[in-house]
Amino acid sequence: MNYWNKEIECAPRSEIEALQSYRLSLTVRRVYENVAPYRQKMDEARVRPEDIKSIADLNKLPFTTKQDLRNNYPYGMFAVPSSEVVRIHASSGTTGKQTVVGYTAHDIDVWAECAARALVDVGGTKDDYVQVAYGYGLFTGGLGMHYGAEKLGATAIPASAGNSMRQLEMFRDFGTTIICMTPSYAISLIELMHENGFKKEDFRLKAGLFGAEPWTEEMRKQIEEGLGLKAYDIYGLSEIMGPSVSTECQCQCGMHICEDHFIAEVIDPDTLEPLPPGKQGELVFTCITKEALPLIRYRTRDIATLVYDKCECGRTLVRMLKPQGRTDDMLIIRGVNVFPSQIESALLSVDEKATNYLLVVDRVNNLDTLEVQLEMRPDMMQMGDDVKNLERYTRRVKNAIDSAIGVGVSVKLLEPKTLARSMGKAVRVQDNRAIKNKFEKK
Template structure:
C-alpha cells in the first residue's frame, strides 16, 4: 500500500484527537488576537480563547460564513500582516464580491502536502506524468494541483484548461498517466477523442483526479468506461485551502480528509446543531494549521456525511461521502427540493443519451415549470421517431419518480448543449421571484 505521509494518514483516533486539540487551541488564540471579526464573534458568545481546551469544545465556537469574507473584502480575515502573504487567490464570485484567500509560505507547503497525499492515493508517484487541466490563475485548482504534483516528484504538464485538441495531442505525445480536471471536461475529452479518431491504446492514461463540480457515480462509471481509467473524486474549497481538502484512495469508498489540517463536522443546516455520526447534513470545516486565512467552523453549504471507520486501504482518516448537493444550489420547484445531480444520475442510469443536459426553470401563470434538455447521441439522432419518443417517455417517467415532480423532457441534437472547460453550467433559472 502506498502512502505519502503514513504517520498522519494511519494515525490512531486517540493520537489524531491529541494533534487536533493542540492545533485547535493555537488557532483559536491566533484568530482571537489577530482577526477583529473572530474576536467580536467570540465576545458576542461570551467566550475567551481559554474556553477551548480540546477538540471536544469545537462546537462552542461561532460559525464562519462566506459572507464574512465578502464583508471584510479583500484582506479583513487574514491573520498575518500582508508582508507575510506570498500569494492570493479568489473564488469565481458568481454573486456579490469575490472571496479572497491568502497564503503564507507555510500555507503553500501545507497545500502541496495535502495534494501530494491526494495524488499518491490515486496511484501517482515520482514516475508519473501528471497533466493539470484545471484553470490556472485566481482559481485555486490549477496551481494547487501543480505544486502538489511537484512536491510528489511527478512530471507536471501544466496545460491549464481549454484548447482541447492540443490537450489530447500533448496527452499522447508526453505520455500522460494521470489527468486532473473537472469531470465534465473529462467526458468532453473522451468525446473529442472519439471524434478525432484517437485510439485509447495511443495513450498511457491510468487515472484521473476529478473535482470542482458535483458528479454522480453514474458519471464516474461513464468516464471510466470511455477513458478506460480509474476516476477518483477530489474535494476542495478555496476558502479552506483549495483542492486537497478530501480525496479518494484506490478503494473509492469515500474521500479521506487530512484531519491533521482540517477538522470536519456535520451539522443540521437549519439549526446549526452537530449531528450524530453517520448523519447527512452540511459539512463544516475548521482549519488548524493555516496561517494566512485560518477559518473557524466554516459553513460550506455542501451536503454530505462522514465515516470514521478505518478504510480497507489502511488509512484511519475520516472519510467524507460524495457531496449530495448544496444547500444554496438546491432548486425549489413547486415546493420540491431538486438537485441537478439527481437528474444527471437518472440520465446516466438510463444510458441511451449523451451525458449532457440543461435544466431550464421558468414560471408561467404563477406555476413553476421545469424543462430538461437532454442531448442525444449521433446514433439515436439518426434513429426513427418512435425510438426517440420512447426514450423521451422513459426519461420523463424516471425523472418523475426520482424528483417527485413532472418535467418536460426535450431531446436536442448532438453538440447542441454548450460544453464547458471549467465548471459545467447545468441550470438556467428564468423565474422572477
C-alpha cells in the same frame, strides 16, 4: 499500498484527536488576537480563547459563512500582515460575488503536502506525468495540483484548461499517466476523442482526479471507460485551501480528509447542531494549521456524510461520502428541494451517454417548471427514425427523473452541439425565475 505521510494518514483516532485539539486551541487564540471580525463574533458568543481546550469544545465557537468573507472583502479576515502573504486566489464565484483568500509560504507548503497525498492516494509516484487541466490563475485548481505534483516529485504538465485538441495530443505525446480536471471537461474530451479518431489505447492514462463540481457514479463509469483510467473524486474549496482537502483512495469509497489540517463536522443546516457520524448534513470545516486565513467552523453549503471506520486502504483519516450537492445549488421547485445531481443520476441511469444536458427552470402562470434539455446524438436516430421511439425515450427519461425527485419535469430534445461546452465547471442549470424577478422589481 503507498502513503505519502503514513504516520498521520494511518494514525489511531486518539492521536488524530489529540493533535487536532492542540492545534485548535492555538488557532483560536491566534484568530482572536489577530482577526477583528472573529474577536467580535467570539465576544458576542461570550467565548474566550481559553475556553477552547479540545475538539469537544468546538461547538462553543460561532460559525463562519461566505457572507462573512464578503463583508470583510478583500483581506478583512486575514490573520497575518500582508508581508506574510505570498499568494492570493479568488473563488470561482459559483454562487455570487467572488471571495478572496490568502496563503503564507507555509500555507502553500501544507497545501502541496495535501495535494501530494491526493496523488499518492490514487497510486501516484514520482515516475508519473501529471497533466493539470484545471485552470491556472485565480482558481485554485491549477496551481494547487501543480504544487502537489512537484512536491511528490512527479512531472507536472501545466496544461491548464482549454485548448482541448492539444490536451489529447499531450496525453499521447507526453505519456501523461495522471490527469486533474473537472469531470465535465473529461466528458467533453472523450467526445472530442471520438470525433478525431483518438483511442484510449493511444494513451497511458492510469488515474484521474476529478473535482470542483459534483458528479455521479454513472459519470465515473463513463470517464473510466472512455479514457481507460480509474477516476477518483477530489474535494476542496478555496476558503479552506483548494483541491485536496479530501481525496478518494484506490478503494473509491469516500474521500479521506486531511484531518491534521482541517477538522470536519456535519451539522443540521436548520438547527445548526452537530450531527453524529453517518448522518448526512452540511459539511463544516475548521482550519487548524492555516496562517493567512484560518477560518473557524466554515459552513461549506456542501452536503456530505462522515464515516470514521478504518478504510481498507489502511488509512484512518475520516472519509466524507460524496456530496449529494451544494445547499446553494439546491433548486426549490414547487416547494420541493431538488438537487441537480439527483437529476443527473436519474438521467444517466436511463441513458449513460446523456451527458450533455441543461436544466431550465422557469415560472409559468405562477407555477415553477423544470425542463430537461437533452442533446440528440447520432446513435439516437439509429433507434429507428420513428417519432414513437424518440417519444418513448423522452418518456423513460421523464419517468426516471420524476420518480427520483418527486416533481414532474418535461424533457426536450435539442439538436447536437447546441449546448455550450465547458472547460471548467459545467453550467447545468439555467434559472429564468431569477432573471424575471430582477425585471419585475424594476
